[in-house]
Amino acid sequence: MMLHIRRSVFGLWMIVSLFPVAVSAGDVLERFEKKVTKFTLNNGMTFLVAERHRAPVVSFVVFVDVGGVNEPKGQTGIAHFLEHMAFKGTMEIGTRDWKKEKQVLEKADRAYMEWLKAEYGPDTDSGQDVRELRRTFEHLRDQANVYVLPNAYAKILERNGGTAINAATSEDFTIYFCSLPANRMELWFSLESDRLRNPVFRQFYTEKEVVLEERRTRIDSDPTGRMFEALLTMAYVAHPYGTPAIGWTTDVITTTRSEMYAFYDMHYIPSNITVAVAGDVKPDQVRKLAETYFGAMEKKAPEFEVVTREPEQRGERYFTQTGPSQPLYMEAYHSVDKLSQDAKPMEILADILARGRVSRLYQSLVVKEGLAQSTHVFDGVPGDKFPGLFMIYVIPQTDISLDDLVKALHEELDRISEEGVAEEELQRAKTRIRADLIRSLKSNLGLARRLAEAEAQRGGWRQVFTSLEEYEQVTVSDIRSVAETYLVPENRTSGRLLFEEP
Numbered sequence: 332m333m334l335h336i337r338r339s340v341f342g343l344w345m346i347v348s349l350f351p352v353a354v355s356a357g358d359v360l361e362r363f364e365k366k367v368t369k370f371t372l373n374n375g376m377t378f379l380v381a382e383r384h385r386a387p388v389v390s391f392v393v394f395v396d397v398g399g400v401n402e403p404k405g406q407t408g409i410a411h412f413l414e415h416m417a418f419k420g421t422m423e424i425g426t427r428d429w430k431k432e433k434q435v436l437e438k439a440d441r442a443y444m445e446w447l448k449a450e451y452g453p454d455t456d457s458g459q460d461v462r463e464l465r466r467t468f469e470h471l472r473d474q475a476n477v478y479v480l481p482n483a484y485a486k487i488l489e490r491n492g493g494t495a496i497n498a499a500t501s502e503d504f505t506i507y508f509c510s511l512p513a514n515r516m517e518l519w520f521s522l523e524s525d526r527l528r529n530p531v532f533r534q535f536y537t538e539k540e541v542v543l544e545e546r547r548t549r550i551d552s553d554p555t556g557r558m559f560e561a562l563l564t565m566a567y568v569a570h571p572y573g574t575p576a577i578g579w580t581t582d583v584i585t586t587t588r589s590e591m592y593a594f595y596d597m598h599y600i601p602s603n604i605t606v607a608v609a610g611d612v613k614p615d616q617v618r619k620l621a622e623t624y625f626g627a628m629e630k631k632a633p634e635f636e637v638v639t640r641e642p643e644q645r646g647e648r649y650f651t652q653t654g655p656s657q658p659l660y661m662e663a664y665h666s667v668d669k670l671s672q673d674a675k676p677m678e679i680l681a682d683i684l685a686r687g688r689v690s691r692l693y694q695s696l697v698v699k700e701g702l703a704q705s706t707h708v709f710d711g712v713p714g715d716k717f718p719g720l721f722m723i724y725v726i727p728q729t730d731i732s733l734d735d736l737v738k739a740l741h742e743e744l745d746r747i748s749e750e751g752v753a754e755e756e757l758q759r760a761k762t763r764i765r766a767d768l769i770r771s772l773k774s775n776l777g778l779a780r781r782l783a784e785a786e787a788q789r790g791g792w793r794q795v796f797t798s799l800e801e802y803e804q805v806t807v808s809d810i811r812s813v814a815e816t817y818l819v820p821e822n823r824t825s826g827r828l829l830f831e832e833p
Contacts, residue, residue: 360796367782367792368614372621374630375602379782379792380617381609383775389610390495390510390775391519393527394783396605397598399502399576400638400717406586408542408578409594411500415538416591417507418484418498421529424522425483429531432478436533439471440588443536447585472536479533487522491515495776502576502714504788510776513611517620524624527599535588543584546577554656558826563713565648566663566720566824570641572713600631605787607779638717641665648824653831660733660740662825663720664817666710669789675801676809677721677817681710682760683752683810684723689759691752695743696725702736704728716788721817733827744818751811761802768799 368380402409422429446464485496488509496509511519550556560575567573577583606625608617644665667673685692685708692706707724727736771777772795786792 359799360793363796368617369786369792370614370618370621372601372626372628374626374628375600376621376625376628377605377786378617378621379605379607379779379786380612380614381607381775381778381782382612382614383609383778384611387513387611388510388775389513389516389608389612390779391508391523392607392609392776392779392783393507393523394605394607394780394787395505395507395599396603396787398500398504398714398716399574400571400714401598401636402571402574402578403594405582406578406590406594407574407582408546408576409582409586409591410505411576411578412538412542412583412586413591413595414498414500414505414507415542416532416535417526417530418482418496419531419533419538420480420483421525421531423525423529424487425480425531425533427478427480429478432475432533435471435475435478436535436588439468439475439536442468442471444587447587451581451585468536476534476537484522484526488519491518500576502572503716504784506780506783508776508780510610516608516612516616520620520624524628527604527625528628530595532588532591535591539583539586542577543580546580546583549577550575551580554652554654554828555659558652558659558661558828561650561652562661562663562722562824562826563720565650565826566644566665567641569639570717571638572641572717572719576713597634600633601625601628602631602633605783607783607786609775609779609782641718644822644824647820649826651827651829653829655833656828656830657726658733658830659724659726659828660737660825661722661724662823663712663722664819664822664824666719666721666817668718669711669715671718673809673813673816674715675798676805676813678710679757679760679764679802679805680747680810680813681708681721682763683756684708684747686760686763691743691747691756692723692725692740696736696739700739701728702731702739733829737825744814748811748814748818751807754807757805757807757810761805764802765799768795 363381366382368382369377370380371377398410399407419425426432442464446461446468449461449464485493487493488496488511492512492515494510498505498507507523509519550560563575564573606621666677683691685706687693688698690706692703692708696703696706704726709722709724710719712720712722723740725736725740727733768781771781781795782792785794789798
């Protein structure tokens with residue numbers, strides 16, 4: 332065990348030594364200026380190329396500026412569902428016979444609509460046999476699946492050395508990523524351009540069940556998941572952050588393939604897509620491949636979307652849930668978006684409160700008073716493209732009253748508002764945040780993701796490095812100021828989970 336720890340420390344020292352604390356953010360940026368190239372195709376798609384010639388591998392991140400906040404009413408979860416469908420192939424990949432498959436899929440779509448109308452429509456006394464309509468649809472669904480070559484897209488990449496092939500959806504964005512040997516780079520461009528230009532949402536109805544099971548597991552059957560969902564829906568009365576990214580069950584069931592194509596066509600346009608390529612590559616080589624494979628994508632202006640602004644909260648909100656589960660307490664305060672001048676102080680405050688065993692809440696609630704088993708603080712929940720939440724989550728010790736725990740928690744928060752934090756605490760948090768950034772840049776995939784997100788949503792890829800200076804400029808008075816401003820009762824939404832015998 333000691334050998335493992337010493338190796339870990341040595342590895343961290345090697346990373347930090349690349350950018351010692353004495354090196355300024357400007358110096359770090361200057362180093363990357365020589366290695367990062369940006370270009371934009373005529374259709375609006377942006378590419379970032381980060382050269383790293385240490386090993387013959389390359390990582391790709393496709394960052395799409397669309398997430399749960401962009402979903403139409405009645406189609407919650409469609410952005411996440413679409414991510415599930417992304418690797419199902421095209422007219423060329425993933426099918427035994429696209430012409431025949433297409434014909435059956437269209438019949439299945441019509442049969443599904445007939446069943447939906449009978450099951451969820453206003454006239455439930457139409458005399459139709461709902462079960463028979465369901466059986467007809469299921470037969471066509473199964474018939475369409477006969478033509479499917481499962482996981483064909485991923486298998487092609489894996490046969491060519493592909494790793495880390497995955498995707499993720501949040502309220503703010505969707506990303507797709509993988510890594511390949513450098514000499515297989517053109518294969519990625521070929522496959523990805525085909526996937527973006529000619530998607531086929533096959534196994535749509537089979538994947539619905541996967542998404543619904545994911546919801547049942549992560550939320551419906553999980554007390555913590557149910558609490559978190561309830562907290563969001565109570566904290567946000569207008570903004571789409573109050574809607575779970577996985578979607579409401581009925582919306583997932585009733586979303587159609589045609590609605591998914593409409594959502595895709597609206598949002599998956601070149602100007603909404605940023606591609607970051609990091610590894611053993613040359614910018615000219617990437618530019619040539621980008622123009623060859625993505626240049627033909629049609630240029631489209633993004634449609635103007637109004638995202639509802641959350642009205643000011645004017646009083647504390649709270650709820651209680653019960654169940655055969657470990658009691659817990661959650662609370663959240665309306666905070667800021669990531670471009671706000673208060674964003675960095677809020678992030679540092681979260682670190683000071685609950686990062687590690689020396690943190691404020693751990694020392695107070697766990698070590699000194701013995702009231703809590705664990706303490707957690709998250710800033711930017713569930714997203715930070717728009718004003719998110721500053722969330723605190725604590726689990727009490729056995730037989731400890733939640734009232735006592737909450738009282739002690741609020742006393743600690745009030746102490747920061749009244750007395751501030753020590754300079755030592757502030758500097759320790761800054762060091763940890765800086766180390767987090769350096770660690771994330773160590774891998775090609777981590778670097779590509781950081782660059783793509785910063786370029787798409789934070790004002791440009793250089794923000795990855797200029798943010799270091801922004802953290803350094805935060806003072807103890809800034810921390811006290813944001814605590815006084817945001818961590819107040821009238822801005823708070825809280826929930827308690829109490830144990831109850833089944």
